[in-house]
Amino acid sequence: MTELEEFADALLDQISVEISEEKDIANLSARISEDSEFTIKFDTPQQLAQKIMPELAQKIAEFTGIAPNNTIKVEFPDLEELKKVKGRKVFATKDAREFVDKLFAALAKQERQSIASIIKEDTAKFLVYSTYAKSYISKISTTYGDYLDDTIFVNNFVLSSYPQIILYKQGKPYSLRYEGVRSGYVGALKMTILEELVHSIQKNLYEQNKQAVIEVNQINEELAKIILNLDDGIAGKLSEYLQLPDVPPEFPIAKRANLFFTLNPDNFIVNVLGPDVMTFTKVEIDPTISSMIPQLLNIYQRWLIPIQRHHAIFSTMEGMAEFCVQNILANDEDFAQYLTTFMGTDISSYQVRKHMGKDLTSLVYSSHGKNTFQVLLQNPPSARELKDPQLYLKRINQK
Numbered sequence: 001m002t003e004l005e006e007f008a009d010a011l012l013d014q015i016s017v018e019i020s021e022e023k024d025i026a027n028l029s030a031r032i033s034e035d036s037e038f039t040i041k042f043d044t045p046q047q048l049a050q051k052i053m054p055e056l057a058q059k060i061a062e063f064t065g066i067a068p069n070n071t072i073k074v075e076f077p078d079l080e081e082l083k084k085v086k087g088r089k090v091f092a093t094k095d096a097r098e099f100v101d102k103l104f105a106a107l108a109k110q111e112r113q114s115i116a117s118i119i120k121e122d123t124a125k126f127l128v129y130s131t132y133a134k135s136y137i138s139k140i141s142t143t144y145g146d147y148l149d150d151t152i153f154v155n156n157f158v159l160s161s162y163p164q165i166i167l168y169k170q171g172k173p174y175s176l177r178y179e180g181v182r183s184g185y186v187g188a189l190k191m192t193i194l195e196e197l198v199h200s201i202q203k204n205l206y207e208q209n210k211q212a213v214i215e216v217n218q219i220n221e222e223l224a225k226i227i228l229n230l231d232d233g234i235a236g237k238l239s240e241y242l243q244l245p246d247v248p249p250e251f252p253i254a255k256r257a258n259l260f261f262t263l264n265p266d267n268f269i270v271n272v273l274g275p276d277v278m279t280f281t282k283v284e285i286d287p288t289i290s291s292m293i294p295q296l297l298n299i300y301q302r303w304l305i306p307i308q309r310h311h312a313i314f315s316t317m318e319g320m321a322e323f324c325v326q327n328i329l330a331n332d333e334d335f336a337q338y339l340t341t342f343m344g345t346d347i348s349s350y351q352v353r354k355h356m357g358k359d360l361t362s363l364v365y366s367s368h369g370k371n372t373f374q375v376l377l378q379n380p381p382s383a384r385e386l387k388d389p390q391l392y393l394k395r396i397n398q399k
Contacts, residue, residue, distance in 0.1 A: 003251050008115035011107070011130055018138045019110065022079060022157070025141070029161045032168050040174050042163045042182060045154050048189045049074050056194050059328050060201070064373040068197045069150065076156035083108035085146060085153050086136040090129060091213035093221060099125045100132075107133055123253060124224035127260045128217060145192040147199040154192060159185070166341060180341055187338025191325055198321040204377050209313040215306035220264055223299050227260045228253070230293070235259065238292045263289075263296065265303040278311045278383040280304060308383040315386055316376055319357020323365070326351050326358075360389040367393060 001009075012019075032038050053074065061067035077085060087104025099122055106114035119126045146153045163185040170177050199206070230238070235255055239247070242262055247255040262268060269277050277283070283300050290297055329335035330347065339345050360381060365372040375396055385392035 002116065003253055004116040004119045005112065006251070007119050007126075007253070007257070008112045011115060011133065012110060012112065014134045015107070015137050018140060021141055025158070025161050025165070028165055028168075032164050035168075037172070038164070038168060038174060040164070040167060040178055042185060045156055045159045045189060046074075046076055048186060049076075049154065049193060052186070052190055053193055053197075056190065056328075057197055060194070060197055060324065063324060063328055063370065064198075064201065065370040066201045066373055066377075068200050072150050072152060072197070072200055074152045074154060074193070076154050079140075079157040080108045082140065082146075082153065082155060082157065083137055085148065086140065087133075089136070089146060089148055090132045091210045091217065092129065093214055093218050096122075096125050096129065096217070096221065100129050103129060103133060104137075107137060124221055124228055127224040127228075127257055128220045128264075131261075131266075144188060145196045147196040150200070152193065152196040152200070154189075159188060159192070162188075162342065180337055183334045183337035184341030185338075187329075187332065187334035187336070188342055190329060190332065190335055191338065194325055194328060195321045198324045199317065201373070202317050202320065202377065205313050205317050205380055208380060209310055209317065212306040212310035212313065216266075216303065216310060219299055219303045219306070220266070223264060223296075224260050226293065226295055226299075227256050227263065230256060230259070234292050238289070241288060241292075263293070265300050265307070269300055269303070277304070278308050279387060312383045312386045313380050315355075315357035316360065316380055317357070319355055319359070319361045320373065320376060322355055322358045323361040356386050360386055360392060363389045363393060364396070367397070 057068045057070070084101070084105055087101050090100050090104075092100040099118070103115070103118050103126070106118055140155070141158055144155050144159055163181055166184075167174055167177060167181045170181070227235075232252070235252075238259060239255055242259070244255075244258045244262060247258065269283060281304070283297070283304065285297055285300060325335075330351075336347050339347060339350055343350075361372060361376065364375060368375055379396055379399075381389075381392045385395065
């Protein structure tokens with residue numbers, strides 16, 4: 001087995017839990033459909049979305065003062081296609097766009113040789129974007145929807161399977177618990193469509209976040225190239241200094257991959273300095289490490305600006321959506337049933353969950369009401385203001 005094939009296997013291993021879960025869901029769904037005693041039928045996600053979307057769009061317009069575009073489409077891709085959509089949601093640099101799409105397509109098909117060929121094509125890009133592949137695909141069973149390019153993508157695989165599985169596991173008589181599960185299923189769709197419709201009105205924040213992430217990825221690509229080009233002696237000394245696992249000499253890329261995954265700022269700075277790095281204006285690094293990679297301090301310093309912008313804007317986008325869900329669906333029986341049946345919680349516990357973006361939105365709303373959403377879209381917070389919302393409120397109140 002070549003070193004690149006080892007890399008392909010390692011990446012597939014990192015998403016193996018998710019792949020196993022997908023197989024379990026598919027197998028259980030097939031077993032249920034073959035069980036002659038289980039005759040319960042649920043509406044499809046497509047049927048439900050058509051019924052609930054107009055009303056949810058109207059409620060968003062009333063609550064936020066901003067109406068979602070009435071041309072937004074809803075699509076229900078199969079599992080493989082949904083994984084390709086996840087790849088399109090990675091904000092890659094212009095030169096890496098095609099590479100990322102190919103990587104996610106190969107992962108969606110679990111094609112080991114294709115993944116190995118893609119790694120060989122551009123190892124630096126693989127080091128940067130494989131982290132997205134792990135993160136995005138490993139969360140696919142807990143993500144019900146995505147918004148991209150005026151389209152809401154609903155996770156049809158999960159949402160068309162879960163109602164039957166939940167009801168089946170609750171046991172006979174199935175008809176006794178059908179209505180509660182059906183209501184929770186409708187609540188899951190309401191939450192999903194509502195969240196993605198809120199994201200559809202965040203165009204200004206979306207573009208700013210996209211640009212910030214592209215800048216972060218550009219810096220990470222630069223670092224990957226520097227590390228891949230390190231002299232063997234320096235790579236060895238640095239690995240030893242960082243106490244990384246020994247790698248046989250016949251695996252030179254693996255040694256450098258370990259260095260990249262350790263030293264890339266998303267890992268190294270945040271793990272060393274902690275989450276407060278999002279409000280720092282400068283960083284310092286170990287002089288010994290800096291002497292072996294002189295460019296590293298400059299890379300870290302440049303990384304701070306776009307990562308803080310991304311952190312603040314993305315948190316605001318997610319917080320706005322969660323705030324809308326909590327308020328618009330606060331008294332919705334289907335949503336309450338979803339929390340009970342699907343999540344094992346209740347509306348009170350759900351509403352007290354901490355989220356920096358939601359807390360910021362809530363504070364601004366207490367002062368500005370439905371104008372809050374226009375305010376946040378036109379004046380996104382800084383990372384420091386996200387952490388201390390009173391600073392943000394003071395700034396916008398002075399305008």
